[in-house]
Amino acid sequence: MHENGAYVVLLEYENMEGLILSTEVTKKRVKLVNKFLKMGKKETMMVIRVDKDKRYIDLSKKKVLATDAIVSEKHFKKAKMVHNILKQVATKLECTLLELYEKFGWDLYDKYTHAFDAFRLIMNDPEQVFAHIDITEEQKKALIEAISRKMAPSAVKIRCDFELTCFTYEGIDAIREALLAAKKAVSDEQIPIAFKMIAPPLYKCECQTLEKVKGIQKLEEALEIIEKTIKEKKGTFKIVNKPQIIGAKDDKDIDDIKLDDEGSSPEEDNDEGMGDLDIEEDEDGEERKEEKSGKKGKKKAKGSDDEDDSDDEF
Numbered sequence: 001m002h003e004n005g006a007y008v009v010l011l012e013y014e015n016m017e018g019l020i021l022s023t024e025v026t027k028k029r030v031k032l033v034n035k036f037l038k039m040g041k042k043e044t045m046m047v048i049r050v051d052k053d054k055r056y057i058d059l060s061k062k063k064v065l066a067t068d069a070i071v072s073e074k075h076f077k078k079a080k081m082v083h084n085i086l087k088q089v090a091t092k093l094e095c096t097l098l099e100l101y102e103k104f105g106w107d108l109y110d111k112y113t114h115a116f117d118a119f120r121l122i123m124n125d126p127e128q129v130f131a132h133i134d135i136t137e138e139q140k141k142a143l144i145e146a147i148s149r150k151m152a153p154s155a156v157k158i159r160c161d162f163e164l165t166c167f168t169y170e171g172i173d174a175i176r177e178a179l180l181a182a183k184k185a186v187s188d189e190q191i192p193i194a195f196k197m198i199a200p201p202l203y204k205c206e207c208q209t210l211e212k213v214k215g216i217q218k219l220e221e222a223l224e225i226i227e228k229t230i231k232e233k234k235g236t237f238k239i240v241n242k243p244q245i246i247g248a249k250d251d252k253d254i255d256d257i258k259l260d261d262e263g264s265s266p267e268e269d270n271d272e273g274m275g276d277l278d279i280e281e282d283e284d285g286e287e288r289k290e291e292k293s294g295k296k297g298k299k300k301a302k303g304s305d306d307e308d309d310s311d312d313e314f
Contacts, residue, residue, distance in 0.1 A: 006037050008045065008059060012076065018057035020045060027062050036061075044069040078116035081150065085119065088146040093138065104133040119147050158215040159206040160243040161198070162223060166235030174233035179203070181229050182222040191218050202240065212245060219243035 005021040022030040025037060037043070049058040064072075083097075086105055090097045108115035111132050122129050122144065130140060166174040179195045182205075187193035191209045198204055205222055209215040220243055227237040 002033075004033075006033055008043075010057065011042070012079075013057075016055075016057065018045075018047070018059045020059040020061060024048070024058075024060040024062055044072045075114070078114050082115045082119065085143070085146045085150050088150070089139065089142045092142045092146075100139070103139070104135045107133045119151060122147055123151060123153065153210045155208045155210050156212055156215070157206060157208050157246040158212070158219060158243055159204055159241075159246050160219050160223065161202060161204045161240040162226070163201045163238040163240060164203055164226070164230055164235065165201045166230060166233055168234045170233055174230060174235055178226045178229035178233070178235075182225040185225055186218050186222045191215055193218060193222055205243075206246075216243045 005019055005025075008018045008020055010016045010018050020037075022033050025033060030036060043061060044064050045059040045061050046063050047057060048060045048063070050056070082105075086100050087097055090100055105115065108118040108129075112118040112121075118129050126140070126144060135143070164175050164178065166172070168174065170177075183193055183195060191207050191211075191214060193205060193207050196204050196206070205219055207215050207218060209218075223239060223243075230237050
């Protein structure tokens with residue numbers, strides 16, 4: 001780093017060295033470059049000039065849009081993951097990394113949006129990917145093992161909100177029966193469904209699963225059962241929020257990853273609740289209530305209710 005700019009190591013170009021002038025750091029006036037660039041910090045920059053003879057590479061940071069920087073960072077992280085996986089495969093098979101890229105690595109980039117998407121698809125349906133590339137059985141086995149270690153899937157949380165009321169003689173018993181009927185019909189060991197009361201008459205239904213599509217289908221089935229049961233009891237049912245992923249990421253779902261030649265906003269889980277309520281049926285048929293109270297931060301009042309995790313649960 002010097003008065004007129006700074007030398008930068010290009011991670012995507014085999015650690016080649018580039019130069020960014022102080023005039024290309026920001027649109028503001030730059031007196032000291034070290035106020036805008038920090039040693040060892042990773043930045044997204046644009047290559048504006050290349051001199052092949054002198055091996056000079058000029059860079060610019062001010063010309064990079066914020067949206068382009070985000071996309072570039074995600075692409076770099078995915079490429080790094082793919083590179084590390086293939087590196088493990090190369091080490092195990094005692095071959096060079098370049099041989100794997102030439103064998104099937106570059107083909108994955110050509111046939112899919114990104115090789116990272118192809119690796120995600122291999123975790124669920126390996127033959128769908130292997131059918132389009134030239135790969136040996138030994139390489140298949142080593143690749144699947146490396147992907148399983150490096151790309152273990154994480155569960156997503158799916159939720160929907162709805163309102164339930166019943167002003168007949170059965171009242172709360174009718175609501176409880178509707179929720180239990182849905183839970184008994186839909187919930188299982190693979191995708192357990194939980195019902196919680198936010199504040200009467202607002203309830204929520206949620207689940208955690210590795211399979212987004214099946215999870216949404218489960219919640220939709222549960223809503224249909226609840227609506228049918230409560231209306232038989234002369235109650236009312238209204239969907240407030242349809243099933244959707246909480247804290248969804250921008251990565252494509254497995255079902256959305258397709259070959260290139262073929263061809264909602266996250267909601268925070270922060271509703272205030274009223275204490276956990278377990279409605280598992282007792283022998284006498286009555287409800288068992290277990291309330292839990294919690295304290296909020298110092299800036300909040302002591303008597304305020306806990307947030308989402310302390311909702312009434314069914």
